[in-house]
Amino acid sequence: MARWFESGTLSVMTLVPAATTAFAASVLRSRLAAAAVEAERRGLDALLITPSPDFAYLLGYRPPALERLTCLVVPASGVPRLVLPRLEAPLAAHQLGELADEVEVIAWDEVDDPFQLVHALIETDAARVGVQDQMWARFVLRLRAVLDPVELVAAGPAMAAMRRVKGPDEIERLRAAGAAADQAMLEITRERLSGRTEAEVSRRVLELLLEAGHDTAEFAIVASGPNAASPHHEAGGRVIEAGDAIVLDIGGTLAGYWSDTTRTAFVGEPPADFVALHEVLREAQEAACAAVGPGVAAAEVDRAARSIIEEAGYGERFIHRTGHGVGLELHEEPYVVAGNAEPLEPGHAFSVEPGIYLPGRWGARIEDIVVCTPDGGERLNGTDRRLHIVE
Amino acid sequence: MARWFESGTLSVMTLVPAATTAFAASVLRSRLAAAAVEAERRGLDALLITPSPDFAYLLGYRPPALERLTCLVVPASGVPRLVLPRLEAPLAAHQLGELADEVEVIAWDEVDDPFQLVHALIETDAARVGVQDQMWARFVLRLRAVLDPVELVAAGPAMAAMRRVKGPDEIERLRAAGAAADQAMLEITRERLSGRTEAEVSRRVLELLLEAGHDTAEFAIVASGPNAASPHHEAGGRVIEAGDAIVLDIGGTLAGYWSDTTRTAFVGEPPADFVALHEVLREAQEAACAAVGPGVAAAEVDRAARSIIEEAGYGERFIHRTGHGVGLELHEEPYVVAGNAEPLEPGHAFSVEPGIYLPGRWGARIEDIVVCTPDGGERLNGTDRRLHIVE
Numbered sequence: 196m197a198r199w200f201e202s203g204t205l206s207v208m209t210l211v212p213a214a215t216t217a218f219a220a221s222v223l224r225s226r227l228a229a230a231a232v233e234a235e236r237r238g239l240d241a242l243l244i245t246p247s248p249d250f251a252y253l254l255g256y257r258p259p260a261l262e263r264l265t266c267l268v269v270p271a272s273g274v275p276r277l278v279l280p281r282l283e284a285p286l287a288a289h290q291l292g293e294l295a296d297e298v299e300v301i302a303w304d305e306v307d308d309p310f311q312l313v314h315a316l317i318e319t320d321a322a323r324v325g326v327q328d329q330m331w332a333r334f335v336l337r338l339r340a341v342l343d344p345v346e347l348v349a350a351g352p353a354m355a356a357m358r359r360v361k362g363p364d365e366i367e368r369l370r371a372a373g374a375a376a377d378q379a380m381l382e383i384t385r386e387r388l389s390g391r392t393e394a395e396v397s398r399r400v401l402e403l404l405l406e407a408g409h410d411t412a413e414f415a416i417v418a419s420g421p422n423a424a425s426p427h428h429e430a431g432g433r434v435i436e437a438g439d440a441i442v443l444d445i446g447g448t449l450a451g452y453w454s455d456t457t458r459t460a461f462v463g464e465p466p467a468d469f470v471a472l473h474e475v476l477r478e479a480q481e482a483a484c485a486a487v488g489p490g491v492a493a494a495e496v497d498r499a500a501r502s503i504i505e506e507a508g509y510g511e512r513f514i515h516r517t518g519h520g521v522g523l524e525l526h527e528e529p530y531v532v533a534g535n536a537e538p539l540e541p542g543h544a545f546s547v548e549p550g551i552y553l554p555g556r557w558g559a560r561i562e563d564i565v566v567c568t569p570d571g572g573e574r575l576n577g578t579d580r581r582l583h584i585v586e
Numbered sequence: 587m588a589r590w591f592e593s594g595t596l597s598v599m600t601l602v603p604a605a606t607t608a609f610a611a612s613v614l615r616s617r618l619a620a621a622a623v624e625a626e627r628r629g630l631d632a633l634l635i636t637p638s639p640d641f642a643y644l645l646g647y648r649p650p651a652l653e654r655l656t657c658l659v660v661p662a663s664g665v666p667r668l669v670l671p672r673l674e675a676p677l678a679a680h681q682l683g684e685l686a687d688e689v690e691v692i693a694w695d696e697v698d699d700p701f702q703l704v705h706a707l708i709e710t711d712a713a714r715v716g717v718q719d720q721m722w723a724r725f726v727l728r729l730r731a732v733l734d735p736v737e738l739v740a741a742g743p744a745m746a747a748m749r750r751v752k753g754p755d756e757i758e759r760l761r762a763a764g765a766a767a768d769q770a771m772l773e774i775t776r777e778r779l780s781g782r783t784e785a786e787v788s789r790r791v792l793e794l795l796l797e798a799g800h801d802t803a804e805f806a807i808v809a810s811g812p813n814a815a816s817p818h819h820e821a822g823g824r825v826i827e828a829g830d831a832i833v834l835d836i837g838g839t840l841a842g843y844w845s846d847t848t849r850t851a852f853v854g855e856p857p858a859d860f861v862a863l864h865e866v867l868r869e870a871q872e873a874a875c876a877a878v879g880p881g882v883a884a885a886e887v888d889r890a891a892r893s894i895i896e897e898a899g900y901g902e903r904f905i906h907r908t909g910h911g912v913g914l915e916l917h918e919e920p921y922v923v924a925g926n927a928e929p930l931e932p933g934h935a936f937s938v939e940p941g942i943y944l945p946g947r948w949g950a951r952i953e954d955i956v957v958c959t960p961d962g963g964e965r966l967n968g969t970d971r972r973l974h975i976v977e
Contacts, residue, residue, distance in 0.1 A: 260720075262910075262917050282906045285816035285945075305907045305923055329651075330723035333740050349724050425676035515673045516696045519653075526653050532696055554676075
């Protein structure tokens with residue numbers, strides 16, 4: 196989940212003093228070196244990284260993505276250089292800290308052409324350059340024109356190769372975020388939910404996410420009754436009532452890393468068919484988690500959940516992949532989806548979140564973040580996965 | 587200003603129930619029609635609009651920008667179509683409301699190739715297609731490959747041509763956001779600031795922005811003492827003390843539209859040279875606001891402020907442009923910058939925010955949002971522009 200445009204319901208970002216310790220300079224230094232190696236390995240003369248999670252991964256801070264070009268140039272060999280608007284130079288110097296000695300900052304003035312500055316940093320015999328996955332199209336198109344005939348390709352694979360394997364400090368952050376989300380989930384499922392609107396409960400979850408230690412509370416899907424059949428439902432004005440299934444999908448960031456967990460609740464005594472549906476789902480989610488281990492294809496984890504749901508006759512009602520990687524982004528590699536033959540490795544972190552959705556009636560989803568370990572998988576969420584009966 | 591990565595200081599997003607009324611279907615309908623006309627006028631066979639402010643402008647809601655392609659295809663002639671992942675179809679149907687009859691929704695499944703779906707929607711004899719300015723590079727590169735030999739160009743100019751002239755409902759939202767920001771500014775400048783850290787004051791401003799009616803509190807630059815010389819300073823652990831200049835640059839969104847206002851305060855009795863500096867700045871800001879009117883080049887507004895600052899000997903210390911357009915984005919067209927010969931028109935809305943920065947010592951900035959009217963300019967911020975003396 197991520198941010199929705201406000202439209203009558205709930206806007207979900209939240210404030211906090213980020214108790215974050217930035218990554219150690221030594222960590223960032225080795226990431227920058229690894230990025231150069233990845234570029235070299237893929238035949239890229241340089242990586243061009245605009246403000247984004249990749250930028251934060253390499254430099255430890257994340258400036259705003261704005262119309263003024265800020266671009267880290269990581270050559271396959273040579274010194275990384277950071278091109279930025281002059282008014283952001285003081286902040287960059289502050290944020291780079293120790294790294295400032297190793298990353299050359301090139302500030303441009305309002306009347307300069309920053310694309311020409313980037314051009315001047317690319318070797319004259321360069322053939323291919325990687326551009327950050329979320330770089331704005333306006334920058335991509337300008338760079339393509341200025342760098343011609345250099346070919347622009349996606350920097351995503353090079354960055355993902357590094358980012359999808361989490362280091363110990365990253366897993367620690369994911370673990371802390373997971374624990375905080377669990378705390379919020381525990382508390383919301385103990386509250387009386389009937390008689391409140393989805394939006395009210397969603398806002399309450401955001402507060403609980405912050406109280407539990409998140410730096411930002413980013414989303415709180417509260418999908419009740421027939422709305423539970425919409426996987427990305429936006430919490431709205433519907434009043435929760437007895438007989439509702441409620442999908443609670445919540446998360447935020449802590450020290451830059453995301454939490455993301457889902458549980459399903461039912462208001463009052465659940466009917467036998469919903470209990471049965473949820474039990475199928477729970478088995479499917481367990482089986483998928485149990486399938487995690489080094490060398491196992493991501494698609495196999497998806498298959499483990501999907502086959503159980505299919506056998507129970509709900510195959511058509513499981514309308515999304517089983518999961519997505521998580522880290523500095525809510526959705527990143529590896530994706531747990533049919534067709535992804537990529538073998539899991541220790542340090543991969545991803546959601547396992549099968550769901551069953553019956554349009555017009557109800558839906559259910561169960562989600563944990565799982566880290567692949569040398570021995571199998573470790574879940575970073577631990578609240579009860581059974582159907583939560585609420586008032 | 588916009589969002590910074592958390593790194594030891596403050597993360598600035600905030601929660602709220604968005605009391606937003608979405609745009610009327612009739613407004614959206616005419617915007618979609620105007621987009622087709624703009625495409626035609628620029629020789630574009632279609633506009634491809636991924637989730638972004640442009641998307642919100644045309645469809646009235648803003649889905650998350652994620653790795654699954656969501657793309658509105660607006661052909662120069664024909665029916666607009668919305669390609670999206672199936673799991674977001676229910677939300678889209680809900681959000682589109684009345685528009686759902688006119689925008690054909692094409693949902694793709696996890697194993698489909700959405701780029702081929704977009705390809706199938708482009709006329710076979712198409713030559714040029716506009717891509718949304720902030721479309722992710724990964725999508726741009728895929729579309730380029732799939733649509734080849736169709737040329738991809740920036741959709742920005744077409745979209746900006748519409749968006750930079752605000753309609754009455756948009757100006758009303760900007761006005762409400764401006765009034766809310768003024769309220770927060772008024773309150774923070776009445777509080778005792780010395781003895782508190784920048785980060786504490788920043789968090790307090792975010793609360794005040796919300797209390798004053800914003801849907802989201804997005805930023806609160808609190809730059810004190812020597813930090814005031816960094817235009818985009820991130821509020822940090824520095825404790826504010828007597829003798830500090832403090833730049834307060836604050837804003838958020840209300841009904842989707844941004845506020846952005848800056849005032850400068852001084853803790854205790856200000857020295858004569860700072861008073862003189864601030865007075866120069868105030869005159870410059872007044873002159874720039876007074877220069878606003880239909881037919882006046884945006885660059886002239888910049889010149890009006892800059893010439894006064896230059897005459898006073900601070901020309902080298904005014905290190906950024908005078909302003910930026912504002913609306914659904916914090917920074918958008920028109921830009922009030924040297925070289926922009928574009929004539930202002932009634933309905934243009936932008937910041938006027940000259941600043942003077944003396945590295946290592948102090949800085950000051952004054953900022954209002956101004957709307958160009960048939961007769962001149964109307965400021966949407968009205969708090970006292972003189973130096974605020976605080977405790």
